[in-house]
Amino acid sequence: MTRPPDPRRGGAFGLRQTVNTGLLVVLALVPVYAALTGDSFAMTLFTRVIILALAALSLNLIMGFGGMVSFGHAVYLGIGGYAVGILAKEGIGSGFVQWPAAIAVSALYALIVGALSLRTRGVYFIMITLAFAQMAYYVAIGLDRYGGDDGLTIYRRSSFGGLIDLNNKTLFYYLCLALLLAVMYFVWRLVNSRFGLVIRGARSNERRMRAIGFPTFRYKLVCFVIAGAICGLAGALLANHTDFISPAMMHWTRSGDLIVMAVLGGMQAIFGPLIGAMTFLLLDEALSRVTEFPDLILGPMLLFVAIYLNGGLDGLIGGGRRG
Amino acid sequence: MADVLLEVEALTKRFGGVTASDAISFAVPTGELHAIIGPNGAGKTTLIGQLTGEIAPDGGRIVFDRRDITMLPVYRRSQLGLARSFQITSLFADLTARDNAALAVQAHAGHSFRFWRDARSEPALRRPAQAALERLGLAARADMLVADLSHGERRQLEIAMALVTEPRLLLLDEPMAGMGPDESSRLVETLRRLKGGLTIILIEHDLDAVFALADRISVLVYGRIIATGDAAAIKSDPAVRQAYLGEQAYLGEQERAAQGTPHG
Numbered sequence: 001m002t003r004p005p006d007p008r009r010g011g012a013f014g015l016r017q018t019v020n021t022g023l024l025v026v027l028a029l030v031p032v033y034a035a036l037t038g039d040s041f042a043m044t045l046f047t048r049v050i051i052l053a054l055a056a057l058s059l060n061l062i063m064g065f066g067g068m069v070s071f072g073h074a075v076y077l078g079i080g081g082y083a084v085g086i087l088a089k090e091g092i093g094s095g096f097v098q099w100p101a102a103i104a105v106s107a108l109y110a111l112i113v114g115a116l117s118l119r120t121r122g123v124y125f126i127m128i129t130l131a132f133a134q135m136a137y138y139v140a141i142g143l144d145r146y147g148g149d150d151g152l153t154i155y156r157r158s159s160f161g162g163l164i165d166l167n168n169k170t171l172f173y174y175l176c177l178a179l180l181l182a183v184m185y186f187v188w189r190l191v192n193s194r195f196g197l198v199i200r201g202a203r204s205n206e207r208r209m210r211a212i213g214f215p216t217f218r219y220k221l222v223c224f225v226i227a228g229a230i231c232g233l234a235g236a237l238l239a240n241h242t243d244f245i246s247p248a249m250m251h252w253t254r255s256g257d258l259i260v261m262a263v264l265g266g267m268q269a270i271f272g273p274l275i276g277a278m279t280f281l282l283l284d285e286a287l288s289r290v291t292e293f294p295d296l297i298l299g300p301m302l303l304f305v306a307i308y309l310n311g312g313l314d315g316l317i318g319g320g321r322r323g
Numbered sequence: 324m325a326d327v328l329l330e331v332e333a334l335t336k337r338f339g340g341v342t343a344s345d346a347i348s349f350a351v352p353t354g355e356l357h358a359i360i361g362p363n364g365a366g367k368t369t370l371i372g373q374l375t376g377e378i379a380p381d382g383g384r385i386v387f388d389r390r391d392i393t394m395l396p397v398y399r400r401s402q403l404g405l406a407r408s409f410q411i412t413s414l415f416a417d418l419t420a421r422d423n424a425a426l427a428v429q430a431h432a433g434h435s436f437r438f439w440r441d442a443r444s445e446p447a448l449r450r451p452a453q454a455a456l457e458r459l460g461l462a463a464r465a466d467m468l469v470a471d472l473s474h475g476e477r478r479q480l481e482i483a484m485a486l487v488t489e490p491r492l493l494l495l496d497e498p499m500a501g502m503g504p505d506e507s508s509r510l511v512e513t514l515r516r517l518k519g520g521l522t523i524i525l526i527e528h529d530l531d532a533v534f535a536l537a538d539r540i541s542v543l544v545y546g547r548i549i550a551t552g553d554a555a556a557i558k559s560d561p562a563v564r565q566a567y568l569g570e571q572a573y574l575g576e577q578e579r580a581a582q583g584t585p586h587g
Contacts, residue, residue, distance in 0.1 A: 189438065189439050189441075190438050190439075192441050192442065192443065193437055193438050193439055193440055193441065193442055194429055194435040194437040194440070194442045194445075194448075195435055195436060195437055195438045196438075196442070197422070197425075197426055197429065197435075197442050198426075198429075198435045200415075200417075200418070201415055201418070201426050204415040204416060204417055204418065205413055205414065205415050205416075207377075207413060208409070208413045208414065208415065209426075209430075210396075210397040210398045210401070211375065211397060211398075211401060211406075211407055211409070211413075212401055212406070212426065212427045212430040212484060212488065213398050213401030213402045213427075213430035213431055213488065214398055214430050214435070215396070215398045216398075219435065219436075222436065
């Protein structure tokens with residue numbers, strides 16, 4: 001497969017490709033490292049990195065490429081998680097039912113919220129997505145049967161009928177990684193397709209898009225739904241990872257974390273959300289070992305990235321200007 | 324008389340107490356270059372907004388190719404063949420000139436719910452884009468980001484994007500705005516070449532350009548069209564002179580210049 005020509009990217013195998021490849025090698029070797037050293041925490045941490053990278057990737061699709069700043073994106077982690085948790089509690093343990101349900105309900109939620117919010121822009125769009133996410137948060141608190149505020153323990157992970165055993169942490173890790181890479185490839189195809197150019201054009205200048213003949217609303221809505229569906233899948237993975245769901249999964253601060261990851265990594269880049277999620281979670285982990293207030297250091301760092309690095313961390317390694 | 328392509332009937336738009344469009348009526352036959360001029364605040368912007376669909380009129384009709392388009396949204400009018408350029412350059416700054424033009428092609432090449440194939444490798448989109456860039460002398464700049472183009476080049480790209488869809492009616496909103504004399508005269512030449520093959524509505528402050536290009540001119544003052552006619556008729560119209568009080572001297576000068584060296 002050939003890379004589409006992009007005049008801004010210059011060299012054949014530059015720093016960006018080196019870093020991205022190195023990143024993938026590291027991720028691929030985490031289970032090996034864990035097996036050799038017996039450091040099972042590394043597995044837990046990196047599984048979380050991968051799942052939240054998937055969530056941040058879906059946010060980046062609408063926010064970075066589509067210019068739709070959703071401040072309620074963690075809601076899909078909750079919806080996906082609750083789809084798995086509720087079905088598990090009701091005795092439906094098959095992943096072939098749970099995961100499609102997680103994706104479908106997330107997509108449906110995105111369709112409704114998108115249809116109502118995408119007619120607004122800027123701060124109004126942010127507020128509407130936040131308001132809906134808070135509504136979902138309180139609905140989850142009200143679900144007494146499923147633990148209410150306390151959340152719900154999932155006693156059995158999704159079963160795939162002998163195809164893959166999610167209780168095997170290494171297998172689960174590689175499944176998450178494979179899904180992340182597959183979705184990254186899909187998103188990369190997407191943003192360079194006709195559809196992707198419409199989305200990017202609408203971010204850049206929506207008025208002009210309509211003037212040259214694009215009904216932009218329906219394209220943005222479909223993009224919003226695709227992002228919701230991807231993040232619903234991340235929610236299903238997260239529930240299986242932690243064996244637990246609770247309303248806290250979709251608290252607005254979690255939505256904020258996802259925005260931070262996407263911005264930190266670089267919004268115009270396919271690898272940006274992965275770099276951002278990894279940096280954010282590893283720093284958070286490292287800093288909480290030395291201080292009680294990791295945010296005191298993370299906060300100024302993000303400020304620095306937002307002010308000085310237009311393209312996030314990806315911009316650092318890529319060089320050259322990007323939108 | 325050629326077929327009427329665009330017919331505006333009693334178009335009216337009020338903003339509070341101000342009537343920005345006061346029963347505006349005019350018709351543009353196929354192939355005509357019809358200029359609309361008027362002093363600042365005459366309602367030109369409101370009129371363009373209604374023609375393109377960004378502003379809903381309070382009354383009246385717009386008929387395009389025998390079809391009532393008064394209520395159609397912006398993108399539908401574009402798909403029917405009504406293309407426009409913007410007074411203030413309105414492009415995709417973070418894309419290349421070629422991508423800009425190709426997006427305009429794509430807008431008229433069926434739906435864009437195509438999620439997989441690399442759009443930048445589709446000859447069906449790239450070739451017409453390239454042709455339009457060449458037509459406006461931008462071929463050498465095709466791979467530059469719009470943000471890195473000069474003002475004049477962006478103005479040319481504005482028009483290239485409107486042209487690339489092979490529109491039936493081209494609406495040019497002050498295309499000379501902010502251009503130096505050299506760039507202006509180059510654009511006048513470009514428009515002269517386009518003229519005839521295309522129906523054009525030209526909204527322009529630069530009266531030199533208008534008198535040089537227009538087949539017919541409508542003069543808009545306080546939301547009303549006070550005169551329509553060819554350049555000679557407009558220059559000698561007493562109502563127009565009255566409206567252009569400040570520019571009366573200019574019109575007189577134009578007339579004398581025209582008598583000395585008649586326009587082609």
